[in-house]
Amino acid sequence: MSGGINCMITGTGTEEVGARARKALADRPSHRAATVPLVILAMGKLAALPVRGWIGHRVAVHRECLLATPIVPWAALPFFHRGIEPIRILSPDMRTLISLGVGAASHCSLVATFAPIASRSRWSGSA
Numbered sequence: 001m002s003g004g005i006n007c008m009i010t011g012t013g014t015e016e017v018g019a020r021a022r023k024a025l026a027d028r029p030s031h032r033a034a035t036v037p038l039v040i041l042a043m044g045k046l047a048a049l050p051v052r053g054w055i056g057h058r059v060a061v062h063r064e065c066l067l068a069t070p071i072v073p074w075a076a077l078p079f080f081h082r083g084i085e086p087i088r089i090l091s092p093d094m095r096t097l098i099s100l101g102v103g104a105a106s107h108c109s110l111v112a113t114f115a116p117i118a119s120r121s122r123w124s125g126s127a
Contacts, residue, residue, distance in 0.1 A: 038067040065113040076102045 041064055044051040052060040076099070083099025086092050
């Protein structure tokens with residue numbers, strides 16, 4: 001009997017999932033390297049590092065986008081792969097919903113970063 005919990009649907013154990021996560025992190029050192037400055041830039045104020053105040057809000061937003069753009073698709077790739085198959089068999093499920101949500105959130109973030117006036121007027125209801 002294993003020490004972890006198995007998924008009722010797939011039978012995947014928590015140890016196996018953890019091993020896959022560690023392997024994924026080891027396979028992408030460049031993404032790990034981009035994550036550290038991204039966290040410092042986005043959350044630095046909480047650790048008494050007001051980086052956003054030092055470089056300016058607009059510059060910080062563009063640098064966050066530059067650092068996060070390769071990380072988000074890499075991290076969400078399993079969701080995208082698992083979300084496509086149910087669409088092919090015309091039976092969308094929760095995996096499809098997750099992949100659509102992650103994709104929509106990424107695209108909205110890009111629009112808000114590079115076209116802030118257009119996104120602001122669209123969501124505020126003014127023309």
